[in-house]
Amino acid sequence: MIALSLAEIATITGGDLHPVDPDTADTVVNGVVDTDSRKMTHGGIFVAKPGAETDGHRFVGAAVENGAALALVEHLVDDAVSQIVVPDVVDALAALASAVVARVRAGGMLKIVGITGSNGKTTTKNFLARILESAGETVAPIDSYNNEVGAPVTMLRVTENTRFLVSEFGAAGPGSIARLAGLVEPDLAVILMVGMAHAGGFGGIKETAKAKAELITASRPGGVAVLNIDDPRVAAMRETAERRGMTVMGFGQGADADVRASDIHVEASGTRATITADGETQTLHLKVLGAHHVGNALAAITAAGVLGVPLADAIARLESVEVAERWRMQPMGNDSVRIINDAYNASPDSMAAALRTLAQITGPDERTVAVLGAMSELGENAGEEHDRIGLLAVRLNIRRIVVVGPEARRLYLAAVGEGSWDSEAVHLPDQDAAYEYLRTELREGDRVLVKSSNSVGLRHLGDRLGELFS
Structure with a gap:
């Protein structure tokens, strides 16, 4: 995280600062921000989130032992650490993430990519992060950090030198993607597919499609929408994107795709495909198994191309990926x-x-x-x-x-x-x-x-x- 004083953090989160002593209000912190006390390092910020099974306030002491310099809490705890008391620590975490990203973005270098879809989010995130790492400092979620806690925690890892922030957005229900993406207003909105995953929580696949489209409406007007044109429900989001003045880049196997895959072959050693973009053709050999991962690779290649990465470089980076993620093929x-x-x-x-x-x-x-x-x-x-x-x-x-x-x-x-x-x-x-x-x-x-x-x-x-x- 960028360096902020305790007083600045209190202002951003709208909380009441209770410094461990009167001289610490101007103390600057720039360590890890997390809800897990075990992940604290020197100068970290511990977010004491209440949960269904346990309460983060019980672990403030453990966080301090691991180096936390500040705790975001909903009530004061009896531990020797500076605390900011807020009505809701999750809301405070979101506000802090939004403010930090805005400050870094004001420097003019940071580009933000938001990714959503019923399937493939984490794999695509990993593919894109691998490509972008060669072009500049890249921050991307660990595992599937894509919810109301994981997404802001990831955002708070940006520094003044971060060039790319790749955010993965899961949908807990209607409006959740809009809230999370709205914290940072991505420059690129990548939508992979609309499927039956979580459809029970949305009331059907039509409502699921509306939820995924929230990423477009929460992105920056005039940005870029990267859409899977092989999925009719995703392709139909073109109209929404264009109403917001966004450029649409389509990926898929169809002839009208801007970035297209053909000649897909799945083998025990991986997956081969021919990739065509801007009149250029390259062969891709993914070590990751499954024809469905070609679509995830296409999404990553398309987004990387928008951000200035040549096709050959993107493919070379993708071919270095051994496993998309643990427990995924x-x-x-x-x-x-x-x-x-x-x-x-x-x-x-x-x-x-x-x-x-x-x-x-x-x-x-x-x-x-x-x-x-x-x-x-x-x-x-x-x-x-x-x-x-x-x-x-x-x-x-x-x-x-x-x-x-x-x-x-x-x-x-x-x-x-x-x-x-x-x-x-x-x-x-x-x-x-x-x-x-x-x-x-x-x-x-x-x-x-x-x-x-x-x-x-x-x-x-x-x-x-x-x-x-x-």
């Missing part, structure tokens, strides 16, 4: 038994894409095994979408379908109903049962996909299998 195991741990999250779209990738990378003498858990936050569509994935798995000729957990039982029943019986499909109650089954079932030549929503936790099963066959 992460290769594990060995050459005999290959595990693909893609269980950080799941939606109908990403589940289907992962199953197709499994089928594509498995040779004729190898066996496909899909270990599948429930997809969460689908609302009234949950049953139908689990049915659809069960049917798809059978139609892709997945040889072993291992369904884990009671919430995914309908997926198993759909697979059996489609013709996957005689132990081709099994339903197991939990991860431990699945591990014991797979420990003896898996054999040389197996290619194994582990996929579920984050809340189901199958990523840990994937780790166990990866270690077993390492």
Whole structure:
């Protein structure tokens, strides 16, 4: 974070400063800002966020021990540290992030990219950050820091030397993307896709599309909208962008895409595609598995091009990416038994894409095994979408379908109903049962996909299998 005095922070957040002693109001801090006391360093700012299971105010002392010089609190605590008391620490964190980014932006060098979409946000963020790092100091979220806390915490990592801020925006509900993106008004709005992920929380896919479009209306007028023109719902956002005086750059496989992919081939070693932009053509070989990641790469290449990075440089940087993110199409195991741990999250779209990738990378003498858990936050569509994935798995000729957990039982029943019986499909109650089954079932030549929503936790099963066959 840039250097600010305690008094300045109190003014920005609208809080009451209670310095640890009268002479510290002018103390300047520029350390880490976080809600996790364990992440504090010397001069850090600890945000004492109340939570459903615990209260951050209990950890002010631990934050001080780790170097915190200031605590943002909602009530005074009995610890020897300067404190700013505010009505809501999350609102204060947002105000601080907005003010800090505005000050850095006033220097004229900082460009801000906002990314949203039902799937692919984190991978695209990582791709774009890898490209931009070669062009200047880049700040991007750690993991999936894309909510009301993670997004401002990321924003507060900018310094006077930061050239690019890449922000990932998740949608907790209608208006949430507008609030988060509105803190910084991105210069570029990147919208990847509108799918069924979280549709249950929005009341349907039309409302999900409206939520994603909030990134455009919260971006700077006259900026650039980078849109996936292969997704009709995203392509339809062109009109909204143009009303705001924004330039629209389309990416996709269609002939009218400004940045286009063709000749896509998925192999066990990665994904190949031909990329065309501004009349120039280059071959891309991603080490990341899956045709769906070509779209994420296109989004990153398009955004980077707007920011002045040549196509050849962008592709070279992308080809250095080994894994998009932990638990996202992460290769594990060995050459005999290959595990693909893609269980950080799941939606109908990403589940289907992962199953197709499994089928594509498995040779004729190898066996496909899909270990599948429930997809969460689908609302009234949950049953139908689990049915659809069960049917798809059978139609892709997945040889072993291992369904884990009671919430995914309908997926198993759909697979059996489609013709996957005689132990081709099994339903197991939990991860431990699945591990014991797979420990003896898996054999040389197996290619194994582990996929579920984050809340189901199958990523840990994937780790166990990866270690077993390492």
